[in-house]
Amino acid sequence: MTVTVRDLRPDVRADTEGWTLARRLALPFFLFTPESIAYDAAHRHPDAHFRPLVAEENGEIIGTAQVGLVHDSPEPGQGYLNVYTHPEHMRRGAGSLLARAAEEHLTALGATRLFAWVLDEPGNRAFAERHGYRASRNAHFLRLDLAHGTLPSLQDPPLGVELRTGADFADDPRPLFLLDAEASADEPSDVDYEFTDYEAWLVENWRHPLFSPELTTVAVVDGRPAAFSAARTDGGTRYGTAMTGTARAFRGRGLAKLAKNDSLHRARAAGFTEAFTGNDAGNEPMIAINKWFGYEICATEVRYVRELT
Structure with a gap:
């Protein structure tokens, strides 16, 4: 059968379900639902020129790609394409077709540097290198068995x-936006980000269908959010940490660990059985914290870069 590439139709349930199935099988450490895929397609910032693509064979979605510009970076001309193929449909040409369509889209938008995450497996790395990409930094996916694992005991917060x-910030989430922006700016990355658009943050984070304000924990010092652990869930049994961070003035006091432990305990009490998170391979302090919780590395991704001339 012939493999074809087209745009995802976010208003067609068969498309979003097909995307979710293919992506979950290719990348089972990340949370996706049909609702989240449709939401992302409809609500990404217009400057991102976000374009979700699918590879289809005989009416079945066998590959997916998220494509767009890094609009919230001070450096223009940076694009991304994250391509994943259904593991039972490899070597059908789906990945190459998706990559070509993504690169044409980004080139037409003026992108001069392209970034792509690739699972750290020989075939995947060879695929990226054949397409002109060079390896950059690594990142880990980590998994915690909430159903059978043992979490550290809950600790009483320090004085103050x-x-x-x-959910306690539902009436005014702006303090959490400011905390997220400050913590995210110090995340290890080969792309610089600037979170300055509060309305975009509300749409893409606070109102996202996977975000769980009830399971998100915020450590507050003298009325100011000082550290947080933001939670996402898939509506079933899977819980994920979207971001854990601390404001610069409060680092070194264990507040991020305190917040994440509280969130994990409440997630387990709510019936979630698996917890996932991700860490840049160079972020050794956060990797150590996650191992303290009992997380284990379950996969590694490599970020590849291609310079366009």
């Missing part, structure tokens, strides 16, 4: 620290 949930 209060633990709240994200």
Whole structure:
């Protein structure tokens, strides 16, 4: 059968379900639902020129690609394409077709540097290198068995620290936006980001269908959010940490660990059985914290870069 590439139709349930199935099988450490895929397609910032693509064979979606510009970076001309193929449909040409369509889209938008995450497996790395990409940094996916694992005991907050949930900020989430922006700016990355658009943050993070304000924990010091662990769930049994971070003025006090432990305990009490998170391979302090919780590395990705001339 012939493999074809086309745009995802976010308003067609068969498309979003097909995308979710193919992506979950290719990348089972990340949370996706049909609703989240449709939401992302409809609500990404217009400057991102976000374009989800699918590879289809005989009416079945066998490959997916997320494509867009890094609009929230101070450096223009940076694009991304994250291509994954259904593991039972490899070597049909789906990945190459998706990559070609993505590169044409980004080139037409003026992109001069392209970034792509690739699972750290020989075939995947060879695929990226054949297409002109060079390896950059690594990142890990980590998994925690909430159903059978043992979490560290809950600790009482230190004097002057209060633990709240994200839902407590429903009337005014701006303090959490400011905390997220500051913590994210210091995340290890080969792309610089600037979170300055509060309305975009509300749409892409706070109102995202996977985001769980009830399971998000915020450590508050003297009325100011000082550290947080943002939670996402798939509506079933899987929980994920979207971001854990601390404001610069409060680092070194264990507040991020305190917040994440509280969130994990409440997730387990709510019936979630698996917890996932991700870490840049160079972020040794956060990797150490996650191992303290019992997380184990379950896969590694490599970020590849291609310079366009």
